[in-house]
Amino acid sequence: MAKNDTxxxxxxxxxxxxPLTDTNLLLTITICIFFGMYIAxxxxxxxxxxxxxxxxxxxxxNASLIxxxxxxxxVMIAGGIDISVGGIVALVTMACVVYLDDMGGxxxxxxxxxxxxxxxxxxxQGYLVAYLEIQPFIIxxxxxxxxxxxxxxxxxxxxxxxxxxxxxxxxMRMDLxxxxxxxYGKAGNFIPARIEPGVIIALAVVxxxxxxxxxxxxxxxxxxxxxxxxxxxxxxINVKRTIFYSHLVCxxxxxxxxxxxLLHTGAGNVANATIYEMKAIASSIIGGTLLxxxxxxxxxxxxxxxxxxxxxxxxxxxxLTKPWWQSITTGAMLTFFILLQSIVLSRRSKGAYKPSxxxxxxxxxxxxxxxxxxxxxxxxxxxxxxxxxxxxxEGQ
Numbered sequence: 001m002a003k004n005d006t007x008x009x010x011x012x013x014x015x016x017x018x019p020l021t022d023t024n025l026l027l028t029i030t031i032c033i034f035f036g037m038y039i040a041x042x043x044x045x046x047x048x049x050x051x052x053x054x055x056x057x058x059x060x061x062n063a064s065l066i067x068x069x070x071x072x073x074x075v076m077i078a079g080g081i082d083i084s085v086g087g088i089v090a091l092v093t094m095a096c097v098v099y100l101d102d103m104g105g106x107x108x109x110x111x112x113x114x115x116x117x118x119x120x121x122x123x124x125q126g127y128l129v130a131y132l133e134i135q136p137f138i139i140x141x142x143x144x145x146x147x148x149x150x151x152x153x154x155x156x157x158x159x160x161x162x163x164x165x166x167x168x169x170x171x172m173r174m175d176l177x178x179x180x181x182x183x184y185g186k187a188g189n190f191i192p193a194r195i196e197p198g199v200i201i202a203l204a205v206v207x208x209x210x211x212x213x214x215x216x217x218x219x220x221x222x223x224x225x226x227x228x229x230x231x232x233x234x235x236x237i238n239v240k241r242t243i244f245y246s247h248l249v250c251x252x253x254x255x256x257x258x259x260x261x262l263l264h265t266g267a268g269n270v271a272n273a274t275i276y277e278m279k280a281i282a283s284s285i286i287g288g289t290l291l292x293x294x295x296x297x298x299x300x301x302x303x304x305x306x307x308x309x310x311x312x313x314x315x316x317x318x319x320l321t322k323p324w325w326q327s328i329t330t331g332a333m334l335t336f337f338i339l340l341q342s343i344v345l346s347r348r349s350k351g352a353y354k355p356s357x358x359x360x361x362x363x364x365x366x367x368x369x370x371x372x373x374x375x376x377x378x379x380x381x382x383x384x385x386x387x388x389x390x391x392x393x394e395g396q
Contacts (some may be wrong), residue, residue, distance in 0.1 A: 008228035010230050021235045026288025026341060027300040034307045041310065045317045058309045063198035064089065064261040066305050068276055069283040070209045071253035075136075076284055077213070078246040079226040079293025080129065084121060084140040085254040087147030092117050092258025094154045094268035100163035107165050118255020119248070121147065126247030130240045136247075137200070151270050158269040162261065170266045172197055177323045178227055198260040205253065209298045221248060226293025282330065283308050286337045308333070 041049045048054040059066075068085045075082045092114045099105040099113055125143050129136045161170065173194040176182075181193040213219035221242045224232040232239050261273060287304025289296030312326045312335055 007386070019363060022290075022295045022345060023297050024141045024298075025344065027297045027303075029340065029344070030287050030300045030303045030307065030337075034303045034310065037307065037314070038310055041317070042313050045314070047317065049313075049317070051183050053183060053191075054313070056057065056176075056181075056193050056195050056199075058111060058306055059199045059202070059315070060094045060194075060196045060264070062309050063196065063202040064257040064264065064273070065276060065279055065309075066202040066302060067253050067257035069280040069287075069301045069305050070298055071250035071257075072211075072277075072280045072286070073284045073289050073298050074222065074253075075210065075246045075250045075297050076281075076291060077226045077293060077296040078222045078243055079229070080136040080243060080246060081281070081291075082125070082136065082140045082143075082247060082254075083277040083281075084106045084125065084143030084147060085250065085257070085280060086278075087144040088118055088121050088251065088254040089258040089261050089273035089276060090268075090270060091147045091151045092255055093262045093265070093272050094151045094159065096259065096262055097159040097161045097268035098154055100161055100166055101159070105163075107163070107169060110114065110166070114259035114262075115252060115255045118253070118258065120251070121254065122248040122251020125251065126244040129247055130244035145336060148270065155268065156270070158267060161266045161268070167266070169197070170263055174200075175389050189320070196264060198263050201260055205256070206302050206358050213292070213296075213298060216243070217300065223294055226295075228294070242347040268376070270280055279308065282334050285334060285341075288341070290341065 012112070038049070068089070071085065072082060079222075095117060096110040096114055100107075100110055105113075114326040121143055125139050128134050128139045161167070171214055173196060179190075179192075183191050183193075196363055213222065221232070221237050224235065224237055225239050225242045229239055232242075262268070265272070283304040284296065284301050285291065286307050287297065287300030287302070290299060305322075308330065311329050315325050315329050335362075
């Protein structure tokens with residue numbers, strides 16, 4: 001009898017509905033809007049939206065943007081910003097092309113060069129922001145101009161990579177094994193859905209950052225520092241080191257994104273990745289990351305990027321082919337998401353809106369301070385501005 005009671009209690013615990021954290025609430029909103037928008041596009045415009053390859057092309061064309069957005073999410077969760085990432089991407093593409101074609105370099109060497117450039121910017125900017133306490137916007141703005149200037153020094157003219165070992169890597173495409181994802185050409189031939197290697201790299205980065213944010217001490221510290229730095233200091237969290245590492249990660253991912261960009265285009269150009277930093281910030285915000293810090297989820301960032309690029313496809317399908325229409329719709333969508341976040345979080349803080357999910361549907365995001373990582377009654381994630389009493393301190 002006691003055993004049956006225990007089993008019933010365990011089942012009831014699993015089915016118990018728990019309040020959504022701010023991170024998960026904004027993530028849920030983003031995912032619902034994306035799928036609703038894409039399904040509406042399939043029903044209204046049809047055409048390319050009914051072809052699975054167009055969906056995969058969103059990933060193919062924006063793999064580097066996804067990687068950059070992941071880096072921005074890490075920095076923004078900690079309460080910072082980095083607008084140098086677009087310049088770093090341009091510098092990486094140009095430097096790698098010159099290294100491969102003019103200096104007889106190797107593909108592994110070019111990959112190390114790309115990561116080294118990103119790491120150097122991350123080290124410099126992270127040190128200035130974290131330890132000299134200079135505003136991140138100013139430092140990364142200077143970093144953006146520095147990267148653009150260095151790109152011009154490397155080569156003023158656009159360059160196309162012709163290295164014999166790099167070209168096959170650039171042209172590589174992977175066929176997806178599922179036949180229902182393919183399509184048929186006008187001649188009746190079957191065309192399988194294809195993705196580029198950069199997509200695999202981007203999804204691997206999303207998975208790695210997701211694990212770091214949700215199940216590592218560094219990830220918990222990011223939410224704590226972004227939520228409330230004074231509370232983080234009271235918990236003996238090394239705030240400066242956490243901020244430094246966040247910029248280091250962002251710089252490293254910007255270098256990796258630069259190489260993925262090169263794999264997609266095969267060209268080095270000063271104009272490469274123009275306004276990518278703004279697109280990455282917009283993707284993070286649409287995905288539920290707050291500029292104030294402490295709230296964010298890299299899965300939301302992924303869907304934020306997909307949402308942003310799907311909007312552009314819808315604009316083109318609507319016949320609005322002029323470039324300014326994409327800028328207008330992007331600005332309108334970003335404003336809509338910021339207002340939506342403000343309204344939802346404001347009503348939530350006043351107790352007027354308390355959505356919840358069953359415990360077994362709870363998705364990762366934020367940190368909990370109750371015992372064994374589960375939220376207790378009335379507990380709030382530390383990443384949302386409140387210091388947890390049960391958090392294990394980290395030494396200075």
